[in-house]
Amino acid sequence: MAHPEMDRINLNGLKWIPAAVVVVVGIVFVTSCFHVVPPGHRGISVTLGKVNPMAKGEGLTFKKPFIEAIYDFPVRQKTVEGNAAAYSSDLQTVQVTFKTLYRIPENQVINIFQLYSGDPYTTLVEPRIQEELKQTTSLYRAEELVKSREKIKTEVLEKVKRAVGDLIMVTDMAITNFDFTAELERAIEQKTIREQEALAKSFELDKARKDAEITVVNAEAEARSVKIKGEALKNAPDVISLEIVKKWNGVSPTTVVTGRGGADIVLPVK
Numbered sequence: 383m384a385h386p387e388m389d390r391i392n393l394n395g396l397k398w399i400p401a402a403v404v405v406v407v408g409i410v411f412v413t414s415c416f417h418v419v420p421p422g423h424r425g426i427s428v429t430l431g432k433v434n435p436m437a438k439g440e441g442l443t444f445k446k447p448f449i450e451a452i453y454d455f456p457v458r459q460k461t462v463e464g465n466a467a468a469y470s471s472d473l474q475t476v477q478v479t480f481k482t483l484y485r486i487p488e489n490q491v492i493n494i495f496q497l498y499s500g501d502p503y504t505t506l507v508e509p510r511i512q513e514e515l516k517q518t519t520s521l522y523r524a525e526e527l528v529k530s531r532e533k534i535k536t537e538v539l540e541k542v543k544r545a546v547g548d549l550i551m552v553t554d555m556a557i558t559n560f561d562f563t564a565e566l567e568r569a570i571e572q573k574t575i576r577e578q579e580a581l582a583k584s585f586e587l588d589k590a591r592k593d594a595e596i597t598v599v600n601a602e603a604e605a606r607s608v609k610i611k612g613e614a615l616k617n618a619p620d621v622i623s624l625e626i627v628k629k630w631n632g633v634s635p636t637t638v639v640t641g642r643g644g645a646d647i648v649l650p651v652k
Contacts, residue, residue: 414447422458424491427451437491455495459485459553462503466515474524477561478515480535482507483553490549506550507542514541527560 419425425438429450466478
């Protein structure tokens with residue numbers, strides 16, 4: 383037999399259920415009216431399948447509950463690493479490792495969202511980098527790739543920028559490594575060693591040749607100097623007497639030289 387007091391308690395508890403439901407529905411309704419666009423993003427509003435042509439800025443924004451959705455779209459610069467399998471002009475296999483810096487221009491956010499699905503970099507940029515790297519590396523021999531790294535990077539970056547256009551801003555690209563087969567790396571290393579040894583020998587030969595040229599020039603200059611002095615003394619014999627006077631220390635000589643034009647005779651003064 384049911385107790386009257388227990389029935390009253392159950393009925394009182396059930397009275398709170400509609401109120402709780404109303405509160406929950408109210409919270410859901412209120413929260414569905416707002417959206418927070420995080421830093422470095424723009425909000426794309428879609429109402430019943432229709433995209434709003436104006437993107438929403440960072441921060442808190444109002445939206446129509448239940449019928450409007452806002453998608454956060456990144457516009458900050460990103461750095462992405464990638465790899466490309468390519469061939470050199472001498473048909474050597476090479477793995478190219480690279481980094482790409484890019485960002486989505488704010489005025490292209492809506493266009494990319496409407497026209498392309500998935501990650502914009504994966505869809506638009508990376509396939510073009512892969513293609514341009516393969517075409518460009520095929521113009522160089524394997525041993526030339528490392529030396530031409532900066533030139534190849536510049537060529538690929540310019541081609542990718544032209545291909546992507548204004549949809550995505552490819553800021554920069556860096557080729558971080560060329561990875562060859564073990565056999566090819568050993569061959570390139572041996573060739574580099576031989577080239578360095580040849581350069582060292584060439585430097586030594588150039589130095590020896592320059593030293594010899596300097597010696598010859600110095601000898602010729604000395605010979606010319608002696609010849610000029612001899613001719614000067616021959617034409618002006620009094621120059622010798624003048625030099626003796628300049629170098630005399632004031633002490634009377636113990637010998638004297640007599641005679642001109644013939645054999646000189648040295649006589650003692652005392």
